[in-house]
Amino acid sequence: MDYLDLLQWPVMIVTxxxxxxxxxxxxxxxxxxxxxxxxxxVLWVIWGLHSHAYALILLQFCLCAMNCRGLKKNADTVSDK
Structure with missing residues (x-):
């Protein structure tokens, strides 16, 4: 059994x-x-590399950039309080 194939299910729950x-x-x-x-x-990229899902990998890099932006904007909100 390929355990990396099963990674997609817990990663979906994390998402x-x-x-x-x-x-x-x-x-x-x-x-x-x-x-x-x-x-x-990060977990989706690991699964994407294993599954050769290169569009998914690119999507995850784009989404990670947006998440980093949201993290920074939200950090400004937290520090204002």
Whole structure:
């Protein structure tokens, strides 16, 4: 059995959890959500390399850049309080 094939299912759950956290009203929870999203980006790249899903890998780099932007903007909100 190829365990890297199974990685997509827990990574999907991590991604959904990140989206849930991003929708929180608490700036700290949103901050955690962005970090969880970045973790999911890394995990999707690992799975994408294994599966030769190069469009998915490129998408994850683009999404990671947006998550880093959101992380920075949210950090400014957290530090204002």
């Amino acid at each position: 959904v959890a990140a989206a849930w956290l991003i929708g929180a009203q608490s700036a700290r929870r949103r901050m955690v959500g962005f970090w969880v999203f970045i973790l999911s980006n």
